Amino acid sequence: MEKLLKQATVATEQGDWFSVTQCLQQLPLHECSYNSSNPETKELPLGLAMALTVLEQGDFQARWDIAKVLPQWGEGIVAPLVQILEDEEKDLEQRWFAGRILGGFNTPDVIRTLVKLLDHSADEELSAIAASALAAIGQPAVEALTDLLVQPESRLFATRALAQMRCLEVIDPLLSVVHDPDVQVRLTAIAALSSFHDDRIVPVFQVALKDYAASVRKEAVIGLGLSASCETELEMVTHLQPLLYDVNLEVCEQAAIAIGRIGTDKAAEALFPVVRSPLTPLPLQLTVIQVLARIETATTLEYLQQALPAIAEDSILEIVRVFGRIETPNLKYQAAKILLDFFESGHPSVETTVIKQALAYSWGQLGVADAMKALTQLQNDPQLSVKLHANAAIKQLQ
Structure with a gap:
């Protein structure tokens, strides 16, 4: 072990981060135990100190490699990493790696630390890093993030963190903010809910189709399209067809794609007036042509044939x-x-x-x-x- 540490020390002095990482990877795990809460611990273990130096001074690849080694020091690295996260003088990449490593510690202390950062930080980038780390922890962080939804100042980042998780436990907290006054909160929640199948979600999409924000309408259209099924064909077309004439072109295009996903002649019937209308913008017309062709029925080919002379x-x-x-x-x-x-x-x-x-x-x-x-x-x-x-x-x- 002493030989490895000496080699790592020399490599650190030379800035040879690859060699430092290789030496530290070979340290016996029992030699890497470290408890930062121990009042008798006055300084970091030499190996950990060198690993943090690589994280501070190395390039992206060096940081990526050392990020795989640092967790071997256990929960003792949480405090040093939190210090890096909170230090505005550190470069963003170093702080991002610190947050990424913390996301691998599924412990109450880490969750509390990250939630505190998310809740109290005025720095948008720091909040985003903390949100990503909490998302990496996953289900155990849901309850803590849900509590943050109550506070307007932390609601957006908490919503973004919940949106990155793919577990059923996030559905309820996301549903609680789909009518939030903040457009970004509504947008993030509705976009995330598109990944789940739940009876409560489709009605949310239907309401959001009338949202004043085009970005929210667009995500609602996408979500509703992903929920399309033969059993709800008529209702789905009824809700989506008005969006083909939305004031926002992207909403119109997504509505065409969503209707096309239903894949029936009824869906094609809703799209036909759009493709043949001289008032239809060219990008939308091209999208509808592609959608009708993908449905690929005798009826859709006939519709495209009828459109040919007039477009x-x-x-x-x-x-x-x-x-x-x-x-x-x-x-x-x-x-x-x-x-x-x-x-x-x-x-x-x-x-x-x-x-x-x-x-x-x-x-x-x-x-x-x-x-x-x-x-x-x-x-x-x-x-x-x-x-x-x-x-x-x-x-x-x-």
């Missing part, structure tokens, strides 16, 4: 592309036939190079022989890129 070229291009990704065997012919009808319709977009390339590629992917005549025609196109796409598709069909 912008970018959206037409997206429909041509998504048709090429159809995987259901009995729908491939339908998709290829829709593209053939569009190709022969005389629509102005059919004359653009990018659309012709996409048509050729999709026919090749669909593998339907009926497209051979159209591909042969594209082989004679003036544009070389169109010819190449047509040749590649013909080879796939052959």
Whole structure:
């Protein structure tokens, strides 16, 4: 042991943090016992002092390595690590590692210490570190964090800590703050509740769909979409459909994705007016096209076919592309036939190079022989890129 400590001491003086960590890793566990609450202990054990030096002076990798070694000194390292956490002169990375290590100690003293830091610190970064450490401790910290929800000044960080835990015990405390005046508290709680299945949660999402904050509405839409099931299809569509016309584009897009997750013709029926409307913003229109294609039924293909003549070229291009990704065997012919009808319709977009390339590629992917005549025609196109796409598709069909 003395030899290891001497080697570690020399390595510390040289700033060779890798060697320090290697030496300390080899110390016998019984030699690493340390009780910081012992009044007779006047200074840190030499090995621990060197480990803390690595934590203070090392780079990220050195700190990462020593963070695996420090816990071998037991609960005695709690006090030194708390000092690092509370020291505003320390760099944030060092404090983060201190909090991360503390998160590995599932003891009442550590929980109380971290809760105290979370409750009394005016430093937002320090509070965030303490919250992450409590989240790492998990279920035993839930009760302590729940008590902090009562106090407005600590509610947000307590909510964030609870949101990082994946245990059923956090559902009740999170439900208690879903109507909080602070948008960030509501947002954090609702986003976290999306990970759980509980009869009390869906009604919370439904209410939050009308929240004045777009960020909260967006998380409520996502949560409701994750709760979608055939048994609640009609009710789900009824609640989500108005959000397709929300003033916030991101909310609209998430509503389309959530409705698409239901995956039925009823869901597609709700999406169809959005895709064909000339007032629909292009990003939303593209999202709805992708969602309808993923539902992949004969009805959704028909809806996209009806939309083709009335939408912008970018959206037409997206429909041509998504048709090429159809995987259901009995729908491939339908998709290829829709593209053939569009190709022969005389629509102005059919004359653009990018659309012709996409048509050729999709026919090749669909593998339907009926497209051979159209591909042969594209082989004679003036544009070389169109010819190449047509040749590649013909080879796939052959």
